[in-house]
Amino acid sequence: METNVSTKTKNGLGVASIVIMIWTVIPLLWIIATSLKSTAALGDPSQNTFGNFWPKHITWDNYQLIFSGGASDLFLPALWHSIIVCVVSTVISVILATFCAYAISRLNFPGKKLILTTALAVSFFPTIAMVTPLFNLWRQIGLFDTIPGLIIPYLALTLPLSIWILSAFFQQIPWEMEQAAQVDGATSWQAFVKVVAPLAAPGVFTTAIIAFFTAWNDFVFSSNLTAQSAQTVPAALSFFTGASQFVQPTGAICAAAVVVTIPVVILVLVFQKRIVAGLTSGAVKG
Amino acid sequence: MSTVAEATKGDLTAEEKAHLSDRAKGERNLGWRLAGPAFIIMLLVTLYPICYAIYLSLFNYRLTDPAGRKMVWLQNYLTALSDPLFWQAFTTTLIIVVVTLVFELVIGMAIAMVMHRVVWPRRTLRTIVLIPYSIVTVVSGFSWLYAAQVGTGFFDHWLHAITFGGFPMDYNWFGGRWSSLAIICASEIWKTTPFMSLLLLAGLAQVDSAQEEAAKVDGATWWQRFTKVILPNMKAALMVALLFRTLDAVRIYDNPYVMTGGANKTETLSMLVGTETVSRVEIGMGSALAVILFIIVLLIALIFVKLFKVDLTTSGRS
Numbered sequence: 001m002e003t004n005v006s007t008k009t010k011n012g013l014g015v016a017s018i019v020i021m022i023w024t025v026i027p028l029l030w031i032i033a034t035s036l037k038s039t040a041a042l043g044d045p046s047q048n049t050f051g052n053f054w055p056k057h058i059t060w061d062n063y064q065l066i067f068s069g070g071a072s073d074l075f076l077p078a079l080w081h082s083i084i085v086c087v088v089s090t091v092i093s094v095i096l097a098t099f100c101a102y103a104i105s106r107l108n109f110p111g112k113k114l115i116l117t118t119a120l121a122v123s124f125f126p127t128i129a130m131v132t133p134l135f136n137l138w139r140q141i142g143l144f145d146t147i148p149g150l151i152i153p154y155l156a157l158t159l160p161l162s163i164w165i166l167s168a169f170f171q172q173i174p175w176e177m178e179q180a181a182q183v184d185g186a187t188s189w190q191a192f193v194k195v196v197a198p199l200a201a202p203g204v205f206t207t208a209i210i211a212f213f214t215a216w217n218d219f220v221f222s223s224n225l226t227a228q229s230a231q232t233v234p235a236a237l238s239f240f241t242g243a244s245q246f247v248q249p250t251g252a253i254c255a256a257a258v259v260v261t262i263p264v265v266i267l268v269l270v271f272q273k274r275i276v277a278g279l280t281s282g283a284v285k286g
Numbered sequence: 287m288s289t290v291a292e293a294t295k296g297d298l299t300a301e302e303k304a305h306l307s308d309r310a311k312g313e314r315n316l317g318w319r320l321a322g323p324a325f326i327i328m329l330l331v332t333l334y335p336i337c338y339a340i341y342l343s344l345f346n347y348r349l350t351d352p353a354g355r356k357m358v359w360l361q362n363y364l365t366a367l368s369d370p371l372f373w374q375a376f377t378t379t380l381i382i383v384v385v386t387l388v389f390e391l392v393i394g395m396a397i398a399m400v401m402h403r404v405v406w407p408r409r410t411l412r413t414i415v416l417i418p419y420s421i422v423t424v425v426s427g428f429s430w431l432y433a434a435q436v437g438t439g440f441f442d443h444w445l446h447a448i449t450f451g452g453f454p455m456d457y458n459w460f461g462g463r464w465s466s467l468a469i470i471c472a473s474e475i476w477k478t479t480p481f482m483s484l485l486l487l488a489g490l491a492q493v494d495s496a497q498e499e500a501a502k503v504d505g506a507t508w509w510q511r512f513t514k515v516i517l518p519n520m521k522a523a524l525m526v527a528l529l530f531r532t533l534d535a536v537r538i539y540d541n542p543y544v545m546t547g548g549a550n551k552t553e554t555l556s557m558l559v560g561t562e563t564v565s566r567v568e569i570g571m572g573s574a575l576a577v578i579l580f581i582i583v584l585l586i587a588l589i590f591v592k593l594f595k596v597d598l599t600t601s602g603r604s
Binding site: 009010013014016017018020021023024025027028030031034042043045050051052053093096097099100102103104107108109110111112115118119121122124125126127128129130131132133134135136137139152153155156159160163213216217219220223224233234237238250253254257260261264265267268269272275276279280 | 310313314316317318320321323324325327328329331332333335336338339342349397400403404405406407410411412413414415416417418419420421422423424425426428429430432433437438439440443444446447473476480481484485488530533534536537539540543544556559560562563564569572573575576577579580583587
């Protein structure tokens with residue numbers, strides 16, 4: 001079908017794509033631009049080009065501020081908390097979900113549909129509805145503002161998602177190849193290492209990225225269930241304060257935002273194809 | 287597997303039958319042993335808090351005054367539902383849901399069509415379009431906040447230039463309810479449309495191009511082909527995308543929290559639950575609001591599944 005598309009349509013679609021890409025990229029470029037502005041340039045159009053968009057003189061002051069300056073004692077611990085909480089909850093849920101999805105795609109047992117339906121239903125819970133009871137419970141048993149107190153609710157975000165996506169991935173794997181390898185003389189272990197693991201690894205890996213990203217994105221739990229000692233980056237950003245109450249911490253917030261965004265954007269763009277497959281697997285027949 | 291066992295049942299001796307059912311039983315056990323832990327933990331971390339919230343919602347209970355905790359049955363619900371603040375948050379949330387959904391569907395569909403047809407730059411487009419999805423919501427909230435803010439922003443400058451000076455340079459987007467909501471909706475649309483277009487693209491890929499070609503030969507216009515061939519053929523994908531996005535939009539929290547903090551009547555239902563719980567430590571009332579929000583989400587899902595016959599469990603299963 002694509003062969004008989006006229007040159008005119010082709011060009012039109014090309015132009016449309018470029019418009020879409022510009023619209024997509026501008027807010028990201030904007031936050032990078034703002035993070036490179038000096039405090040004086042923030043509110044002064046004469047120091048910026050493209051209608052107050054890009055700074056004429058680039059400064060790295062804001063990055064210095066969050067890594068070694070005044071904002072570092074707020075930003076660095078938050079970055080550390082984010083990494084720990086997200087990695088631990090991703091690892092736990094991907095391990096549990098791998099067993100679960102393997103059983104769902106290979107074994108015949110009643111309740112399969114129940115597990116999948118529950119996973120889907122649970123992933124649409126309004127997360128804020130869990131905050132009130134957890135806030136009360138965590139205060140009583142001393143889990144408020146602790147790392148485990150954040151990992152547990154994060155499992156509610158990452159586990160259902162992992163079960164759902166991994167089951168979809170595993171169902172597309174030609175498992176008969178394991179038996180074929182064994183018939184050809186491979187031991188069970190060889191069949192697992194040489195055949196099953198390479199087939200399953202991409203799905204597990206993609207699920208881990210999506211689960212990690214979902215946890216990384218959370219603001220509802222971390223802004224309501226932490227105060228200081230377990231605060232993650234999104235929550236810390238919204239509580240950043242300037243040098244004095246008259247100075248807005250705009251530059252520092254933007255620098256911190258760029259630091260937590262760029263690695264994830266690169267990760268998603270590099271594994272674009274698999275992530276799209278993972279995201280749409282639950283929704284449309286793949 | 288069970289059908290195979292049944293079909294061959296007649297040829298089996300009693301001993302073999304017992305053996306088979308043993309195997310089926312073993313498989314069943316193994317299945318639950320592997321899937322059980324994930325299932326139980328999933329229920330523990332989600333259903334338990336919800337049940338606890340339902341229980342707490344029956345009390346008049348402030349965290350700072352545990353001794354004054356008193357069972358009031360449904361009083362919290364009656365208070366909430368007769369409170370204008372609740373209905374204001376409800377309306378705000380509803381406006382955001384409807385506006386963002388309409389725009390996301392139209393723009394998402396347009397992007398999906400371009401991605402489906404485009405020859406160059408096909409790969410780059412499919413990659414770049416994922417950027418908004420991969421940005422942390424709070425970060426995108428700040429980006430749009432600073433872009434619209436008077437002083438730091440560029441919106442007013444660009445609009446001023448486009449309208450040849452017609453648009454005021456110092457228009458305060460966050461000064462009123464409607465302009466604030468416009469920016470909140472715009473950033474939400476920017477953030478989530480790519481996801482929408484990916485779901486729709488997957489649906490587009492299933493439309494039989496021969497049917498489209500046939501309609502073209504028969505002289506159908508572009509619009510007729512779109513409404514009569516493409517849309518009906520991707521109805522399932524469309525409905526699933528719509529359901530996913532609606533349920534996601536109802537719980538909107540991060541964006542308005544970062545941009546307005548709820549000022550100018552922009553507080554959403556989720557934000558109301560948050561302030562009631564954390565700032566005012568009214569656990570009973572906060573729980574009641576949480577349960578109401580939960581019921582709203584359930585109702586929406588039910589309407590989609592019953593009325594539009596969205597079947598989620600069979601799609602994606604082969």
